[in-house]
Amino acid sequence: MTKKIINYGNHEIDYQDIKSVVNTLKSNKITQGSKIKEFEKNLSSYFGSKYCCVVNSGTSALHIALKCIDIKENDIILTTPNTFLATSNSILYNSGIPDFVDINKYDYNLDLNYLESKIKDIKRKRKKLKAVIGVDFAGQPCDWKGLRYLANKYNFYLINDNCHALGADINKNKKYAIKYADIVTQSYHAVKHITTGEGGSILSKSKKFNSIAQSMRSHGVEKGKNLINKKEGIWYYEMQNLGYNYRITDIQCALGISQLKKLDRFVSLRRKVAKLYDKKINLIDNINIPVLKKNYGHSYHLYVCLFDFKKVKISKKMFFSKMKKVGINMQVHYIPIFNQPYYKNKFNFNVKNFPNTNDYYEKCISLPIYPSLKNNDVNYIYEKIKKYFK
Numbered sequence: 001m002t003k004k005i006i007n008y009g010n011h012e013i014d015y016q017d018i019k020s021v022v023n024t025l026k027s028n029k030i031t032q033g034s035k036i037k038e039f040e041k042n043l044s045s046y047f048g049s050k051y052c053c054v055v056n057s058g059t060s061a062l063h064i065a066l067k068c069i070d071i072k073e074n075d076i077i078l079t080t081p082n083t084f085l086a087t088s089n090s091i092l093y094n095s096g097i098p099d100f101v102d103i104n105k106y107d108y109n110l111d112l113n114y115l116e117s118k119i120k121d122i123k124r125k126r127k128k129l130k131a132v133i134g135v136d137f138a139g140q141p142c143d144w145k146g147l148r149y150l151a152n153k154y155n156f157y158l159i160n161d162n163c164h165a166l167g168a169d170i171n172k173n174k175k176y177a178i179k180y181a182d183i184v185t186q187s188y189h190a191v192k193h194i195t196t197g198e199g200g201s202i203l204s205k206s207k208k209f210n211s212i213a214q215s216m217r218s219h220g221v222e223k224g225k226n227l228i229n230k231k232e233g234i235w236y237y238e239m240q241n242l243g244y245n246y247r248i249t250d251i252q253c254a255l256g257i258s259q260l261k262k263l264d265r266f267v268s269l270r271r272k273v274a275k276l277y278d279k280k281i282n283l284i285d286n287i288n289i290p291v292l293k294k295n296y297g298h299s300y301h302l303y304v305c306l307f308d309f310k311k312v313k314i315s316k317k318m319f320f321s322k323m324k325k326v327g328i329n330m331q332v333h334y335i336p337i338f339n340q341p342y343y344k345n346k347f348n349f350n351v352k353n354f355p356n357t358n359d360y361y362e363k364c365i366s367l368p369i370y371p372s373l374k375n376n377d378v379n380y381i382y383e384k385i386k387k388y389f390k
Contacts, residue, residue: 009191012266012370030251036248051204055248057189058187059089064244069182069183075130076128080101081337082357084333101115103356119156134160137333141176147180169296184203191301198252199253217246221238222240270300286307334361367381
């Protein structure tokens with residue numbers, strides 16, 4: 001008998017998704033065609049942005065987003081250490097200096113008190129703070145009203161790494177991200193709320209930012225009637241800046257268009273799974289479940305619990321191994337970036353400056369969550385956890 005495997009995340013593809021992709025495969029344009037603009041238009045409508053530029057990954061989106069704000073060498077960009085490497089790597093791609101701010105103990109997002117203290121220290125040293133990247137960790141929005149206040153007060157760009165929080169809301173507003181941030185980046189990786197396989201986007205209210213993004217995703221090449229002169233024909237194009245091949249295909253966008261129609265349902269199903277977890281896991285001692293902030297709608301890309309391993313007779317490593325043996329593939333989000341060898345060697349961050357992040361990492365485990373996860377799967381996971389956390 002085959003052992004049942006429950007992964008921490010899973011994509012959801014149905015007949016309509018497949019049909020949409022097949023129709024595009026049968027068309028005369030499978031890349032650089034009309035599906036790209038259609039997907040961009042639909043994303044702008046759902047998330048409330050004036051402009052949208054879709055690209056081949058969330059990492060590409062972050063890279064280009066920072067290109068838009070023209071980072072100079074030695075400009076500082078602050079972000080959270082509790083995120084995937086792409087967030088801070090994108091700063092290095094742009095010759096900026098990444099620095100980290102500790103998370104809060106409540107929702108594991110940026111702590112605004114620590115942030116303002118860090119900003120004041122940067123200003124005191126007469127260094128240049130260019131931007132802050134807020135990450136809506138696990139699907140829980142940051143305190144964006146507070147972040148916007150600080151951005152206005154200290155004059156820096158505000159970027160929302162929104163990859164975890166598609167369909168989340170503040171005060172029932174799913175368009176909160178673009179309301180507060182100058183630029184919003186998203187990812188449509190296979191385990192995200194909607195997927196294009198790999199893919200991402202840059203959302204903004206700025207025509208200038210969008211023009212830069214559209215050019216950067218395709219080698220820095222620009223075309224159009226305004227470039228054609230008397231000596232040249234309609235074939236003419238110009239490369240004004242060094243860009244990249246970050247283009248996404250019409251095949252992927254066809255899938256994205258179909259998936260976006262189901263985003264609200266996907267988030268609703270994730271919330272149902274989370275609610276059942278809340279009810280079950282709350283019965284077990286020495287485990288803290290995710291918080292629900294008042295007037296905030298969590299979209300549950302991840303369901304992260306904090307396990308107090310010091311109070312039980314099992315280590316995090318051993319617990320992980322035991323769960324895997326019974327078919328439960330959990331995950332850890334994330335190893336603090338300041339602990340990564342590259343960052344340690346290059347920047348030598350003082351880990352004592354991040355007590356909350358360190359404590360979080362010792363305890364955090366992401367339980368499986370995705371729309372098709374069944375109630376009996378959640379019950380099975382609960383029973384196996386309970387065996388070690390009585």
